[in-house]
Amino acid sequence: MSILAVEGLIAGYTASDMVLKGVDFRVEEGEIVGVFGPNGAGKSTLLKAIAGLIKPRQGSIRTGGEDIGGRHPTEIAKRGVVFVPQEANVFNAMSVEENLEIGAFLHSGDRSRIIGKMLSRFPELQAKRKAKARSLSGGQRQVLAMAMALIVEPHLMLLDEPSAGLSPIASERLLDVVHEINRHGVTVVLVEQNVRAALRIATRGYIFVDGRNSVEGSAHELASDPDVRRKFLGH
Ligand SMILES: Nc1ncnc2c1ncn2[C@@H]1O[C@H](COP(=O)(O)OP(=O)(O)OP(=O)(O)O)[C@@H](O)[C@H]1O
Numbered sequence: 001m002s003i004l005a006v007e008g009l010i011a012g013y014t015a016s017d018m019v020l021k022g023v024d025f026r027v028e029e030g031e032i033v034g035v036f037g038p039n040g041a042g043k044s045t046l047l048k049a050i051a052g053l054i055k056p057r058q059g060s061i062r063t064g065g066e067d068i069g070g071r072h073p074t075e076i077a078k079r080g081v082v083f084v085p086q087e088a089n090v091f092n093a094m095s096v097e098e099n100l101e102i103g104a105f106l107h108s109g110d111r112s113r114i115i116g117k118m119l120s121r122f123p124e125l126q127a128k129r130k131a132k133a134r135s136l137s138g139g140q141r142q143v144l145a146m147a148m149a150l151i152v153e154p155h156l157m158l159l160d161e162p163s164a165g166l167s168p169i170a171s172e173r174l175l176d177v178v179h180e181i182n183r184h185g186v187t188v189v190l191v192e193q194n195v196r197a198a199l200r201i202a203t204r205g206y207i208f209v210d211g212r213n214s215v216e217g218s219a220h221e222l223a224s225d226p227d228v229r230r231k232f233l234g235h
């Protein structure tokens with residue numbers, strides 16, 4: 001059974017304008033699935049619908065066979081599906097440690113133990129644990145946002161452009177962190193502008209155009225597809 005199976009999803013922000021016009025999207029356990037496509041294609045909207053931030057008009061969103069479409073975001077997070085949004089994903093005026101405490105809000109177990117575990121797992125956060133989030137580098141802030149999401153010990157993490165605004169080197173480093181998180185057993189959906197870098201760590205990918213999935217394939221298939229190469233890889 002797929003860890004995520006989206007079928008015939010129609011959803012949007014207003015009744016008259018459905019941004020997602022019929023999306024079929026599947027993720028198997030253990031994968032990193034890349035989601036690519038031009039600005040406005042509906043990539044962020046898809047993640048928001050899966051996370052419960054907008055309600056589907058039609059279609060289904062299943063995790064482990066259970067339909068979570070239209071459930072409350074907290075319910076969805078409790079089922080192990082976490083979302084790290086594109087922007088404003090940490091509390092800038094709070095310290096690294098305080099941000100992790102907020103991430104631990106939903107955790108039912110020993111919160112200080114799990115926060116300690118996150119700090120030791122991400123040394124760049126440990127070193128800055130008393131610093132305000134706004135004083136972190138862009139890459140460190142993204143690591144903090146992911147660490148906050150990991151606290152609930154998710155099965156599936158939805159990442160919306162974690163490398164946006166980072167230098168090429170910082171982007172690569174951040175995607176290495178994503179790869180490492182995946183190796184620790186978390187399935188990942190990765191929306192990325194940097195298709196080349198994302199395909200290095202992804203198992204499969206989808207290309208979205210105008211609210212629909214248009215092309216899908218293994219990372220290797222996408223990287224060797226002439227159309228994908230021309231439009232997204234620059235040759
Ligand atoms: N909160 C909102 N209210 C109304 N319309 C929205 C909202 N957010 C996005 N949209 C519209 O939905 C469409 C798809 O936006 P979405 O953010 O999903 O695109 P995207 O593929 O993530 O693009 P980008 O690569 O620029 O992040 C756009 O036309 C956008 O204007």
Ligand SMILES: [Mg+2]
Nearest residue numbers: 043044045086
């Ligand atoms: Mg987006």
